[in-house]
Amino acid sequence: xxxxxxxxxxxxxxxxxxxxxxxxxxxxxxxxxxxxxxxxxxxxxxxxxxxxxxxxxxxxxxxxxxxxxxxxxxxxxxxxxxxxxxxxxxxxxxxxxxxxxxxxxxxxxxxxxxxxxxxxxxxxxxxxxxxxxxxxxxxxxxxxxxxxxxxxxxxxxxxxxxxxxxxxxxxxxxxxxxxxxxxxxxxxxxxxxxxxxxxxxxxxxxxxxxxxxxxxxxxxxxxxxxxxxxxxxxxxxxxxxxxxxxxxxxxxxxxxxxxxxxxxxxxxxxxxxxxxxxxxxxxxxxxxxxxxxxxxxx
Numbered sequence: 001x002x003x004x005x006x007x008x009x010x011x012x013x014x015x016x017x018x019x020x021x022x023x024x025x026x027x028x029x030x031x032x033x034x035x036x037x038x039x040x041x042x043x044x045x046x047x048x049x050x051x052x053x054x055x056x057x058x059x060x061x062x063x064x065x066x067x068x069x070x071x072x073x074x075x076x077x078x079x080x081x082x083x084x085x086x087x088x089x090x091x092x093x094x095x096x097x098x099x100x101x102x103x104x105x106x107x108x109x110x111x112x113x114x115x116x117x118x119x120x121x122x123x124x125x126x127x128x129x130x131x132x133x134x135x136x137x138x139x140x141x142x143x144x145x146x147x148x149x150x151x152x153x154x155x156x157x158x159x160x161x162x163x164x165x166x167x168x169x170x171x172x173x174x175x176x177x178x179x180x181x182x183x184x185x186x187x188x189x190x191x192x193x194x195x196x197x198x199x200x201x202x203x204x205x206x207x208x209x210x211x212x213x214x215x216x217x218x219x220x221x222x223x224x225x226x227x228x229x230x231x232x233x234x235x236x237x238x239x240x241x242x243x244x245x246x247x248x249x250x251x252x253x254x255x256x257x258x259x260x261x262x263x264x265x266x267x268x269x270x271x272x273x274x275x276x277x278x279x280x281x282x283x284x285x286x287x288x289x290x291x292x293x294x295x296x297x298x
Contacts, residue, residue, distance in 0.1 A: 073238040076293020080153060080281075084290050089283040090141045097122035100280075101137040101261075109136045109262070116262055119276065126262040127274040136262030141282050143256035144174065144223045152259070153281040153291050154187075156215045159274040163189045163209045168200070169265040171275060174221065174257040183260075184251050185221055185232065196234060198247035206234055206241045211273075218291050225252045238294045 113132035182200030
């Protein structure tokens, strides 16, 4: 049996000190929700860890904390949105939009459809009625020859494109100088997929494609008549979907290729469709067209 100041403590707790009572009462009157640390309740033990002590105090009505959602491509997209200027660089966002394209409405580039036209944005609108064959323009880019490289960033929106068709339907291509024959490099829509075709064959799958999808595609092409030297890389929405592809028939069929943009399809397709291109950029390197931030892992 022990005594403290003449008060017997056997079988019961000693009365809390006035100091401890004042601390607890102050917390209650302040309206705080307080988990009382052991050293206040019992008067014994080491001083509390400051981090754990803070965790024990919950403020009424405080919103729950959540991890911030960060778009890993945000910085890259911000960079790609800047104007791309420099030697050998084409950018539809600089200067007068229409001036970047040749042969708008030319009979060779428009067959059975409306002439491509500049719309608000600015942007280029391509439309084909059922049975229409071609609505294309020629960007003012150079011809590409053996050993050349080009990086292209294409941002386009589809409008009712019959992506499930089983026949051919092109939305962008590098065409050989010859007027006939399938192009060595083409982006195609069909079977519910976006594909890369080499002379109409050896189609590489680039992912699903729906009739009203928005496309954000970066392509890198190294031009060569040699299959071993020719290379194509493709990123879609910042994700690599085709890397170090060596098309079996190369990326050149004759002396040079030139870029064509727009809809070109089998006239047996009976559905109306359209595409709007809001940005087209081309240059000799990823850095020259500001796309390195949206081509991770290159």
